[in-house]
Amino acid sequence: MSLLSIRDLCIALPEGADRKYAAKDISLDLAPGEILCIVGESGSGKSMSANAVMGLLPQGVKPAGGTITFDGQDVLGLSEQQMQDLRGRRISMIFQEPLSALNPLMRVGAQIAEVFEAHGELTPQARRKRALKLLEEVGLPDPESTIRAYPFQLSGGQRQRVMIAMALALEPDILIADEPTTALDVTTQAQILKLIENLRQSRGMAVIFITHDFGVVADIADRVIVMQTGEIVESGPADEVLLRPQHPYTRALIDAIPRLNQHDDAEQPARRPVMSVAGLNKTFVVGSGKLFGKPRVVKAVRDVNFELYAGETIGIVGESGSGKSTVARCLTRLVNPEEGRVMMDGADIAHMSGAELREKRRSLQMIFQDPYSSLNPRARVSRILTEGLISYGTPRSEALEKARNLLGLVGLDPSAMNRFPHEFSGGQRQRIGIARALMLDPSIIIADEAVSALDVSIQAQVLDLLADLKTRLNLSMLFITHDLRVAARICDRIIVMQNGAIVEMGPTGKVLHDPDTDYTRSLLDAIPGQEYERALAEAG
Amino acid sequence: QDGTPQPGGTLNVVIQPEPPGLMVGLVQNGPTQMVAGDIYESLLRYDSNLTPSGQLAESWEISEDGKTYTFKLRKGVVFHDGTPFTSADVKFSMDTFLRETHSRMRTYMQHVESIDTPDDHTVVFNLKQPFGPFIGIFEPGTAPMIPKHIYEGTDFAANPANNTPIGTGPFKFDEWVKGSYIHLVKNPDYYMEGKPYVDEVYYHVIPDAASRAVAYETGKVDVLPGGSVENFDVPRIRDMENTCITDKGWEYFGPLSWLWINLNNKPLDDVKVRQAMMHALDREFAKDALWNGLGKVATGPLSSSTRFYSDSTPDISYDPEKAKKLLAESSYNGETIRLLGLPYGETWQRWAEAVKQNLTEIGMKVELVPSDVAGWNQKVSDRDFDLAFTYLYQYGDPALGVSRTYMSTNAKAGSPWNNVANYQNPEVDKMFDEAALMANPDDRAAAYKAIQDKIVSDVPNLWLLELGFPTIYRCNIKNPVNTAFGVNDGFRDVWIEKAK
Amino acid sequence: MKEFWTRFRYNRGAVIGLVILAVVIATAIAAPFLFPTSPWKMVQRPFLPPLTQDGLPLGTDALGRDVLAGLAHGAYVSLLVGLVSTVVALAIGVPVGALAGYFVGRVDDALMRFTEFFQTIPSFALAIVLLAIFQPSLIFVIIAIAIVSWPPVARLVRGEVLSLRTREFVEAATLQGLGNTQIILRQILPNALPPIIVLASLMVAQAILLESSLSFLGLGDPNIMSWGYMIGAARTVIRTAWWLSFLPGMAILLTVLALNLIGEGLNDALNPRLTRKSE
Amino acid sequence: MTRFILARLIKAGFILLAILIFNFLLIHAAPGDPAAVMAGEAGAADEKFLADLRERFGLDQPLYIQLWTYLQGAVQLDLGFSYRQQMPVAELIADRLPATLLLTGVAFLLSLVLGVVAGVAASARQGSWGDTIISTLALLFYATPLFWVALMASLVFSVWLGWLPGFGYSTVGANYTGLAHVLDVAKHLVLPATTLGLFFTAIYMRMTRSSMLEVSRLDFVKTARAKGVKRRVILRRHILRNALLPVITLAGLQAGQIFGGAILTETVFAWPGIGRLMFEAINQRDYAVILGVFYISGAMVLLFNLITDVFYVIIDPRIRLTG
Numbered sequence A: 001m002s003l004l005s006i007r008d009l010c011i012a013l014p015e016g017a018d019r020k021y022a023a024k025d026i027s028l029d030l031a032p033g034e035i036l037c038i039v040g041e042s043g044s045g046k047s048m049s050a051n052a053v054m055g056l057l058p059q060g061v062k063p064a065g066g067t068i069t070f071d072g073q074d075v076l077g078l079s080e081q082q083m084q085d086l087r088g089r090r091i092s093m094i095f096q097e098p099l100s101a102l103n104p105l106m107r108v109g110a111q112i113a114e115v116f117e118a119h120g121e122l123t124p125q126a127r128r129k130r131a132l133k134l135l136e137e138v139g140l141p142d143p144e145s146t147i148r149a150y151p152f153q154l155s156g157g158q159r160q161r162v163m164i165a166m167a168l169a170l171e172p173d174i175l176i177a178d179e180p181t182t183a184l185d186v187t188t189q190a191q192i193l194k195l196i197e198n199l200r201q202s203r204g205m206a207v208i209f210i211t212h213d214f215g216v217v218a219d220i221a222d223r224v225i226v227m228q229t230g231e232i233v234e235s236g237p238a239d240e241v242l243l244r245p246q247h248p249y250t251r252a253l254i255d256a257i258p259r260l261n262q263h264d265d266a267e268q269p270a271r272r273p274v275m276s277v278a279g280l281n282k283t284f285v286v287g288s289g290k291l292f293g294k295p296r297v298v299k300a301v302r303d304v305n306f307e308l309y310a311g312e313t314i315g316i317v318g319e320s321g322s323g324k325s326t327v328a329r330c331l332t333r334l335v336n337p338e339e340g341r342v343m344m345d346g347a348d349i350a351h352m353s354g355a356e357l358r359e360k361r362r363s364l365q366m367i368f369q370d371p372y373s374s375l376n377p378r379a380r381v382s383r384i385l386t387e388g389l390i391s392y393g394t395p396r397s398e399a400l401e402k403a404r405n406l407l408g409l410v411g412l413d414p415s416a417m418n419r420f421p422h423e424f425s426g427g428q429r430q431r432i433g434i435a436r437a438l439m440l441d442p443s444i445i446i447a448d449e450a451v452s453a454l455d456v457s458i459q460a461q462v463l464d465l466l467a468d469l470k471t472r473l474n475l476s477m478l479f480i481t482h483d484l485r486v487a488a489r490i491c492d493r494i495i496v497m498q499n500g501a502i503v504e505m506g507p508t509g510k511v512l513h514d515p516d517t518d519y520t521r522s523l524l525d526a527i528p529g530q531e532y533e534r535a536l537a538e539a540g
Numbered sequence B: 001q002d003g004t005p006q007p008g009g010t011l012n013v014v015i016q017p018e019p020p021g022l023m024v025g026l027v028q029n030g031p032t033q034m035v036a037g038d039i040y041e042s043l044l045r046y047d048s049n050l051t052p053s054g055q056l057a058e059s060w061e062i063s064e065d066g067k068t069y070t071f072k073l074r075k076g077v078v079f080h081d082g083t084p085f086t087s088a089d090v091k092f093s094m095d096t097f098l099r100e101t102h103s104r105m106r107t108y109m110q111h112v113e114s115i116d117t118p119d120d121h122t123v124v125f126n127l128k129q130p131f132g133p134f135i136g137i138f139e140p141g142t143a144p145m146i147p148k149h150i151y152e153g154t155d156f157a158a159n160p161a162n163n164t165p166i167g168t169g170p171f172k173f174d175e176w177v178k179g180s181y182i183h184l185v186k187n188p189d190y191y192m193e194g195k196p197y198v199d200e201v202y203y204h205v206i207p208d209a210a211s212r213a214v215a216y217e218t219g220k221v222d223v224l225p226g227g228s229v230e231n232f233d234v235p236r237i238r239d240m241e242n243t244c245i246t247d248k249g250w251e252y253f254g255p256l257s258w259l260w261i262n263l264n265n266k267p268l269d270d271v272k273v274r275q276a277m278m279h280a281l282d283r284e285f286a287k288d289a290l291w292n293g294l295g296k297v298a299t300g301p302l303s304s305s306t307r308f309y310s311d312s313t314p315d316i317s318y319d320p321e322k323a324k325k326l327l328a329e330s331s332y333n334g335e336t337i338r339l340l341g342l343p344y345g346e347t348w349q350r351w352a353e354a355v356k357q358n359l360t361e362i363g364m365k366v367e368l369v370p371s372d373v374a375g376w377n378q379k380v381s382d383r384d385f386d387l388a389f390t391y392l393y394q395y396g397d398p399a400l401g402v403s404r405t406y407m408s409t410n411a412k413a414g415s416p417w418n419n420v421a422n423y424q425n426p427e428v429d430k431m432f433d434e435a436a437l438m439a440n441p442d443d444r445a446a447a448y449k450a451i452q453d454k455i456v457s458d459v460p461n462l463w464l465l466e467l468g469f470p471t472i473y474r475c476n477i478k479n480p481v482n483t484a485f486g487v488n489d490g491f492r493d494v495w496i497e498k499a500k
Numbered sequence C: 001m002k003e004f005w006t007r008f009r010y011n012r013g014a015v016i017g018l019v020i021l022a023v024v025i026a027t028a029i030a031a032p033f034l035f036p037t038s039p040w041k042m043v044q045r046p047f048l049p050p051l052t053q054d055g056l057p058l059g060t061d062a063l064g065r066d067v068l069a070g071l072a073h074g075a076y077v078s079l080l081v082g083l084v085s086t087v088v089a090l091a092i093g094v095p096v097g098a099l100a101g102y103f104v105g106r107v108d109d110a111l112m113r114f115t116e117f118f119q120t121i122p123s124f125a126l127a128i129v130l131l132a133i134f135q136p137s138l139i140f141v142i143i144a145i146a147i148v149s150w151p152p153v154a155r156l157v158r159g160e161v162l163s164l165r166t167r168e169f170v171e172a173a174t175l176q177g178l179g180n181t182q183i184i185l186r187q188i189l190p191n192a193l194p195p196i197i198v199l200a201s202l203m204v205a206q207a208i209l210l211e212s213s214l215s216f217l218g219l220g221d222p223n224i225m226s227w228g229y230m231i232g233a234a235r236t237v238i239r240t241a242w243w244l245s246f247l248p249g250m251a252i253l254l255t256v257l258a259l260n261l262i263g264e265g266l267n268d269a270l271n272p273r274l275t276r277k278s279e
Numbered sequence D: 001m002t003r004f005i006l007a008r009l010i011k012a013g014f015i016l017l018a019i020l021i022f023n024f025l026l027i028h029a030a031p032g033d034p035a036a037v038m039a040g041e042a043g044a045a046d047e048k049f050l051a052d053l054r055e056r057f058g059l060d061q062p063l064y065i066q067l068w069t070y071l072q073g074a075v076q077l078d079l080g081f082s083y084r085q086q087m088p089v090a091e092l093i094a095d096r097l098p099a100t101l102l103l104t105g106v107a108f109l110l111s112l113v114l115g116v117v118a119g120v121a122a123s124a125r126q127g128s129w130g131d132t133i134i135s136t137l138a139l140l141f142y143a144t145p146l147f148w149v150a151l152m153a154s155l156v157f158s159v160w161l162g163w164l165p166g167f168g169y170s171t172v173g174a175n176y177t178g179l180a181h182v183l184d185v186a187k188h189l190v191l192p193a194t195t196l197g198l199f200f201t202a203i204y205m206r207m208t209r210s211s212m213l214e215v216s217r218l219d220f221v222k223t224a225r226a227k228g229v230k231r232r233v234i235l236r237r238h239i240l241r242n243a244l245l246p247v248i249t250l251a252g253l254q255a256g257q258i259f260g261g262a263i264l265t266e267t268v269f270a271w272p273g274i275g276r277l278m279f280e281a282i283n284q285r286d287y288a289v290i291l292g293v294f295y296i297s298g299a300m301v302l303l304f305n306l307i308t309d310v311f312y313v314i315i316d317p318r319i320r321l322t323g
């Protein structure tokens, strides 16, 4: 008997959206203890379908037909009260964008403890204990102090793990995980997957796992569903779909999976540094939450040095919370480093301000890790994309033309120009962020997990775009990612960070195949889907 | 009056505004006088015809030449602290204390050569020349008897006793909760047998006129002295059950309202313009619509209750046609006239609007100038206006309360109680001077008749109304008003009739 | 713009508000033609109740003046006072608050201390003192009201901006090379709009009523008819002629209601999340 | 934080000084002086009387000397002497302070609690009849002149129904003690506090409602729902808290205005508070009292602004303040 069964589900979108239905005629079954992976095109309705199960569709988006049956109950017909009882305890969900999904004004400990409270479980002390335990289980360092942090004080991956901890707190019957590991480095990812696996074994938890990472799919899935433009195009047991795809879209997807062993280190001739970073340090000091408590001190960046050459792409990989985003933010001066120099064209942007800084920033663009919160909720995409260019003096019509082009290049319809950020899927928002960074024709791009929410085919398309720009415009890139396959594909050199410091730096081939440190080796070992990759290689 | 007085009971009275202090020798504004009238006393008391009778003085005598006043004081009178009251206190009060602190008394005392105290109960005032009004000044607001033993040799203004006033009156000061109420209790040692009748008096500070009306309606207060509710509310309250109203008790003050005309400004120096304005004012309407028909339309510079009032002065009644004619003949040329209203509440504001409309209708251009109390004082003192509302007290005698408005000797700028209009008429000056010093009342009457005729034909001010300030009280409160000072003379004779 | 209008129109309340406001404005403009005689003219016996006399549908006031004429003529002044002083207060308060909140540190300190300077004197008292110093003509009444009402705006905006400036989309805009002005105007303020709109629609009512309190204290401009004046003047006769304060009170209420509905409509129309309801 | 607060407090001292100078000049710029007003009340005065008064008040000195004298006192927390009231200003203010604090404090709490609760309730059921009723009431409250409400309240509850006393602070002459006194004062407090509170209730309600609606559409609310948190808890803990910023700002403003805000109410209900003292002092140009009240109320505003700023940081940890 299946635990969850969806029949002919249709989800209607409001006027002016991409299409009429976010998802159409979705049918699927989930048995206890089963792991179902949903892969597919960005914007194909994965998140909407998942939300529908939770009864949490955004305003304006409504189920337009079909049934969802959980444990014999018709979910769509349940009252809000009854849903409340189900949510969190019986079905729980990890949302796609962890920054916006956490209450910005509540300490993460409290947010986790709230799950227990909502269902009347445990005493306050016990809840705190459990919260600590959970934080530890999802691999957060120093849970004692993390529990008192606010979401904005955590790294992307740390926030994501807080979300995961919340979802797993009550050991639900069904876990719906919407791209839960996009911000996690591979070791942490492996740890999380293991956690889920344990719960499945001990409690018979069923999982719907939405992801773009075929490695992960290959490692954990019992069954796989492939979606495209709102419809299920293929479904079946994992091995079937992954190794013997039937539908052309599935085949295209699998072909687009980047390979780890693709890379040869090409020798670069006469290189000119466009940016050199020396002695960069950044420490965060945050109040403890108690009046006279000891403040929490995080050395997020310690003594980072490197040079970025013209036309080069450096990948930054490493543990979640190791300071990758903070380095990026120091380089763009979104935070002020305490120490160190960031030389660009002979000028130190770490100690610059005003108009000078603004001028420099034009050639230095960043793609944010959390696309949603980096888009002005009250601005249309057209404005978000063009206002930078216009402010530098480009005529409006020209800027609009360029924006439309770039949207096309990142795989979005030009009609997107007239919509607001909340009207997009996670991957679509990420692409808006990419397009925005490209609008100013920068010479350096700092991309923070820029393709983590994209399905592999679009990911490939975007990476090709970047590679193309790189050769045509001599673009340099700092590419922060946890996906080592992606790194392998586009990076010339790789920096490995741990605990705020660089532990290894070298040409991609060298780092990925012959690392110097144990840490890097552990990363490489944790890459998901290695067997599958071999299987594919044998097959193809 | 009616029935035998019954002792006991509490009297709740409204007071507005809260007085700045209760020491009436230092502060002489209305509310202070009202409370002080219970605590302090003077030598005499005056009925509604302004005829004197004894208070602290048992008897008195005026010499033939009008220059010597001899008072015999009551025996056995003590201050609230038990110290006996003697002629030394009278001399100290009049000669030392009030001369220094009381501006009106200072002018009156200029006529006094010396004060003798042959014994503890006799006081003799020796005047430099006859001064007709002199017998009219012995009331507690003007000549309160102040305890010498407390004030002698101190800085009067800073004496801590000012906060716990001590007099000889029927009530003793008990407590003053600033912003709330003042509490007086019966003086058990009062020298008049059986008086006062009531046990205690509360003066309630209620700053809002409407709330004062509510306080009366809800039975929280029993006496609403003149001016404590808005005129518009009077008819409604008057019609309540067990409510009595009287407009008596203002005879001594004789409040008369008029518009100052700034005679320095053109074209107001033109008598035709002034006459035109005088005839343009519909004062009957103002009396009926704004003052509920209480009071009287003024006929000239004297209030009808003031001594030597003449009712046969030249006609100044409402006649818009005549006004238009006069204006046409005058030098008025469409100048904008600035009218300064009196910032004492709604009635006065409405009145200014009505006056503006009256003048507009005969073809003048008028602009209202608003201000607060301090601003009004300043503007009037500085003569920064064309027309300005005011009303002043007459203190029963033209020499005390009227001549100051018209004498050129008093025409300096800097005070709102001077001859603010800057009326300069040597003839009038001379007539006033002589009339004040006449010993014979009949001579004075004739002199003042001539003065009134003269001034009215000159129209230096636009006289409006003799104001009627009604005292409203519950009918079972007997005798709240039985002198020319009304409630300001204290509640010595008041008693409360118990419900049957 | 067209689209904005479509969205605005979608909110029925907002449209009703707009209609009411239009009527009030039309009355204000047409008053001199509809009631050519001065509203100060005493035309009948005082305190005529409404509907008792032909030609005076709303009766007369304490001096026998036509209440309807007063209301019509008063519309102009009250609207002017309410709208202009609010606009002036916003024009001072929003920039001050935005700059303070955005630049924090020393700028914030300076601007906020400046604001506090005005804030420390109780506003009603400040208005009274200002009007005692300056002749209370209409202009000064408006200025006095604006001066006392901008500090709350400044503080409110600052609070919002303080919170918004750390958001990631603002950082993104900085990286896009937007100047500070643009960031404040285009990124931050639109997101701070809802409370500002609420406050502004409240302020209009407050200004109209403040004018009434001032004229009640004899500090309004007594030469012009306004609703505030009418209410203030009717206060003392509230017990005997309640309609005299009730009628201008209703006029104020309706106007405020209209502005409020419009404000809400604006808020909805400007909020992308509320639009395109799928009906 | 502690350093920030200390820095602000030190600065507050200087600002107060500046404000005091400003106020001093402002008040002296208004026409009229206390001597003229007092003389005016006496009904008559001659030049000597005025000159005496002015000399006694020190008004004959050049303005800068008056200012200097005043500041010297003020720095030592001596607020001067009111010649009009024959009392040290500090004592006058101290006399009235409890009444004002009680009235405005109760009104403040009442309006804040009531307004926020009503706002939350209205936003929770946007568009329902409950929302409509609450919103309409709020509108009525703030578009109705305060004095009108006040008079009507005293008319209905005091005159017609006779339930509550219509004026004053306590029953005069009753001499209640202990609990009876507290109850008596409470009874007197009902009308003025409600009247005064109504206006702010409306403001908080409107602000809370609009802010709540704004926040309730954010994503983290969805997360909370996904956790199975109850609606009430979501409203309170997640939405309200994030919507509170503008409400806090307004509350800080209201709290700072506790002296000035109550002038009308204190007048209508004869409440012996500071607002009235100040109003009367302005009318009478009782300089020392006006300045004294402005001084204290200025300190109050600065204090509450500081508290508001601290609250900002507590409420929204992303806000960083530097002092």
Ligand SMILES: Nc1ncnc2c1ncn2[C@@H]1O[C@H](COP(=O)(O)OP(=O)(O)OP(=O)(O)O)[C@@H](O)[C@H]1O
Pocket: A152, A153, A154, A155, A156, A157, A158, A183, A184, A185, A284, A285, A286, A298, A299, A300, A319, A320, A321, A322, A323, A324, A325, A326, A327, A369
């Ligand atoms: N504003 C802040 N206040 C306090 N601590 C912070 C702040 N921002 C980041 N940190 C801390 O700094 C450390 C590094 O964070 P950073 O965001 O740079 O990590 P990251 O390498 O990007 O991780 P991830 O891959 O998870 O995004 C983390 O431990 C984080 O908790």
Ligand SMILES: Nc1ncnc2c1ncn2[C@@H]1O[C@H](COP(=O)(O)OP(=O)(O)OP(=O)(O)O)[C@@H](O)[C@H]1O
Pocket: A013, A014, A016, A017, A018, A019, A022, A041, A042, A043, A044, A045, A046, A047, A048, A049, A058, A059, A060, A061, A096, A422, A423, A424, A425, A426, A427, A428, A453, A455
């Ligand atoms: N509020 C909305 N209004 C209009 N369109 C919306 C809204 N939310 C989502 N959409 C559209 O619905 C479609 C499905 O979105 P959904 O979030 O389910 O995609 P997804 O499969 O999760 O994609 P991704 O992998 O990029 O997260 C997308 O085309 C998106 O543009």
Ligand SMILES: [Mg+2]
Pocket: A046, A047, A048, A096, A178, A425, A426, A427
């Ligand atoms: Mg999605």
Ligand SMILES: [Mg+2]
Pocket: A155, A156, A157, A324, A325, A326, A369, A448
């Ligand atoms: Mg990061």
